[in-house]
Amino acid sequence: MDEKLGVASDSGRQAPDFKGSQRIVIIKYNAGNIRSVNNALLRLGYEAEVTADPEKIMQADKVIFPGVGEASTTMAYLRETGLDQLIVNLKQPVLGICLGMQLMCSYSEEGKVECLNIFDEKVRKFQLPQSNNENIKIPHMGWNKITNVQSPLFDESLEGEYVYFVHSFYVALGEDTAATTDYIQPYSSALQKGNFYATQFHPEKSGSVGERILANFLKL
Amino acid sequence: MLAKRIIPCLDIKNGQTVKGVKFVEIKEVGDPVELGALYAEQGADELVFLDITASHEGRKTFVDLVKRIARNINIPFTVGGGISELSDADALLNAGADKISVNSSAVRNPQLINDLALNFGSQFVVAAIDAKHQQGDDWVVTVNGGRIPTDKKLFSWAKECEDRGAGEILFTSMDHDGVKQGFANEALAKLSDELNIPIIASGGAGAMEHFKDVFTVGKADAGLAASIFHFKEIPIPELKRYLVGEGIPIRI
Numbered sequence: 001m002d003e004k005l006g007v008a009s010d011s012g013r014q015a016p017d018f019k020g021s022q023r024i025v026i027i028k029y030n031a032g033n034i035r036s037v038n039n040a041l042l043r044l045g046y047e048a049e050v051t052a053d054p055e056k057i058m059q060a061d062k063v064i065f066p067g068v069g070e071a072s073t074t075m076a077y078l079r080e081t082g083l084d085q086l087i088v089n090l091k092q093p094v095l096g097i098c099l100g101m102q103l104m105c106s107y108s109e110e111g112k113v114e115c116l117n118i119f120d121e122k123v124r125k126f127q128l129p130q131s132n133n134e135n136i137k138i139p140h141m142g143w144n145k146i147t148n149v150q151s152p153l154f155d156e157s158l159e160g161e162y163v164y165f166v167h168s169f170y171v172a173l174g175e176d177t178a179a180t181t182d183y184i185q186p187y188s189s190a191l192q193k194g195n196f197y198a199t200q201f202h203p204e205k206s207g208s209v210g211e212r213i214l215a216n217f218l219k220l
Numbered sequence: 221m222l223a224k225r226i227i228p229c230l231d232i233k234n235g236q237t238v239k240g241v242k243f244v245e246i247k248e249v250g251d252p253v254e255l256g257a258l259y260a261e262q263g264a265d266e267l268v269f270l271d272i273t274a275s276h277e278g279r280k281t282f283v284d285l286v287k288r289i290a291r292n293i294n295i296p297f298t299v300g301g302g303i304s305e306l307s308d309a310d311a312l313l314n315a316g317a318d319k320i321s322v323n324s325s326a327v328r329n330p331q332l333i334n335d336l337a338l339n340f341g342s343q344f345v346v347a348a349i350d351a352k353h354q355q356g357d358d359w360v361v362t363v364n365g366g367r368i369p370t371d372k373k374l375f376s377w378a379k380e381c382e383d384r385g386a387g388e389i390l391f392t393s394m395d396h397d398g399v400k401q402g403f404a405n406e407a408l409a410k411l412s413d414e415l416n417i418p419i420i421a422s423g424g425a426g427a428m429e430h431f432k433d434v435f436t437v438g439k440a441d442a443g444l445a446a447s448i449f450h451f452k453e454i455p456i457p458e459l460k461r462y463l464v465g466e467g468i469p470i471r472i
Contacts, residue, residue: 035316039291068341128416135439137418139343139387142441143223143265143471162223162471164296166343183222205296205318207260 024048024218025060027087030077031067031099040204044215054086062218063090066204067099071123071169072111075103088116093220094196095153101191101198102169110169118196121171126184139168140183146201151178151192153199153216161209163189163201171200223471224435224463225265225442226456227420228449230255231272232301235285237450238272250450253288259449260295262456265471267293268321268390268444271301272365283315290316298346298390304329309336313344321346321390324363327370327377330384337385346420347381348390349374351407359393359407366394374407375414382415389415390444392422400426400448405438412439420444428454428462435468 026037028050041048048064049056057063065087067074078084087094087104096104103115108123115123126138143162146154165181171188173180178197181189191198197217203210230237230252237252256267269289271282286299299312300321309320326332326347336345350366351359351374359374378389391411393404403424412419418441421434425445434440448454463470 035290035314036318039316040294042291043294068343070341135412137416137441140222141343141387141418142225144221202296205294207294211294 022046022061022218023056023059024062024064025057026050026064026066027057027083028052029067029074029081029083031069031074034066036202037064037066037097037204040211040214041218044211044218046218052081052083054082057086058090061092062220063087063092063094065094065096065100065104067097067103068166069099070111071099071102071108071115072113074099075108075111075113075115078103078116084116088118091195093217095217096196096198097204098167098200098202101200102167102171104191104196104198105171108169119171119174119176119191119193119198121174121176121188121191123169123171125169129184136184139166140170141166143206144181144183144189144201146179146181146189148180149178149190151190151197152220153178153190153192153197153213155212155216158209158212163199163203163206163209163213165189165201167200221469222441223265223469224440225420226263226431226460226470227266227268227442227444228256228259228264228456229268229270229422229444229446230450231270231446232282232285233272235282252285253292255450256289256293256297259456260293263460263472264295264456266295266442267297269297269299270321271299283311286312286315286317300346300348304332306335306339309340309344313340319344319346319387321348323348323350326381327361327363327372330380333381333384333386337387342385342387342417345386346388346390347378347386348392349378349381350392350394352394353404353407357407357410362394366397375410378411378415382417386417388418388420388441390420390422393424396424397422398447399424402426402430403434403438403440403443405433408434408438408440412441418442425454428459431459431463432466432468435463 104118106117177188178192179190203213296318298319304325361372420442421440422444
């Protein structure tokens with residue numbers, strides 16, 4: 001079922017001037033925060049379609065794969081609907097966000113499930129340090145820095161900026177690491193391999209910094 | 221390093237922002253969407269919108285306002301007030317809320333926290349606790365804006381909220397709220413030591429030093445305030461620069 005979400009502004013703030021004619025698709029599936037991503041795009045002046053229609057997803061110029069939820073139930077849904085095969089075969093720029101990024105890895109400890117295997121990385125649960133003197137909490141929730149940024153998703157000005165995270169599972173540093181964040185240990189807060197881009201953080205909730213990252217993706 | 225969060229709280233009545241002194245006298249200070257967007261631009265890390273009339277008038281929450289907030293604001297926000305069943309939370313999630321807070325309704329029906337966490341995830345569920353100091357470690361949990369004491373105690377109830385699946389605790393000291401003499405740091409530190417989920421401190425902010433104290437002495441993960449921001453007594457950019465100067469990890 002297709003869904004066009006409403007216009008950006010009804011509060012008296014300036015309505016966005018919609019940019020270009022590129023087709024942006026947000027994959028609709030059984031996960032939360034889809035509206036948040038759409039709202040962020042509207043604020044940037046881009047209109048996106050939220051859809052699970054394979055034709056529309058394949059023909060889009062940009063595909064966003066958001067997600068808040070549990071890995072194994074979400075993977076089961078992607079397999080049932082055939083979205084799993086569809087996503088791995090996409091050729092245009094694809095951006096996975098949060099759970100979307102984790103599902104693009106090979107395996108997740110959350111529900112012990114095989115995932116899409118776009119990135120050859122396992123998703124692990126954060127473990128509290130032995131002596132937790134600093135009162136470290138799980139989930140990693142709040143604003144933290146991205147460093148060693150290395151992807152067209154980020155420009156130099158984004159090095160060391162704060163972005164918003166909410167997650168209990170993480171991806172270790174590896175060859176596809178596109179940004180590093182330190183929480184309990186340094187880990188991959190963004191990944192990139194070819195046309196597949198992914199962020200562990202929520203650019204749609206990361207203020208103006210997040211908007212710059214989304215804009216960089218849409219300019220690819 | 222994870223930054224400590226500064227959270228302006230916007231109390232909402234009839235679609236307008238208000239702040240009651242000790243929750244009694246109420247005075248309007250503006251449109252929530254405009255004010256929220258302004259705070260986001262100034263560097264607020266999150267926003268909380270509480271429908272303060274909801275619990276005692278039995279009103280349902282303000283879904284249309286939440287939709288406007290979600291469209292216009294680019295940082296996370298929590299909404300609360302009058303959420304007593306899953307369908308209330310579901311409507312707010314669909315309107316674009318990042319988190320919901322439950323207070324009196326969870327005290328009356330603790331299973332609500334389990335149900336919310338199971339259906340929407342712990343990251344969506346903030347347990348808000350209003351408590352009044354008795355003596356020593358003894359804090360009694362109150363409901364309906366501090367008007368009604370309950371048989372629950374702060375520390376055991378906070379732990380129970382965590383065990384039932386709450387993702388964060390928002391603790392308001394009814395003794396400190398509106399008094400502007402600093403947060404309830406001793407109780408906050410105890411909460412932070414005893415629980416493994418983030419603690420949001422509320423009630424008592426009157427000066428920039430109070431935020432330094434709540435993050436160091438009080439070990440809080442976030443500091444929430446209303447009137448000092450609404451009446452521009454402490455501008456957020458100035459507060460954040462001060463805290464950075466004091467060595468507190470803060471997003472600038």
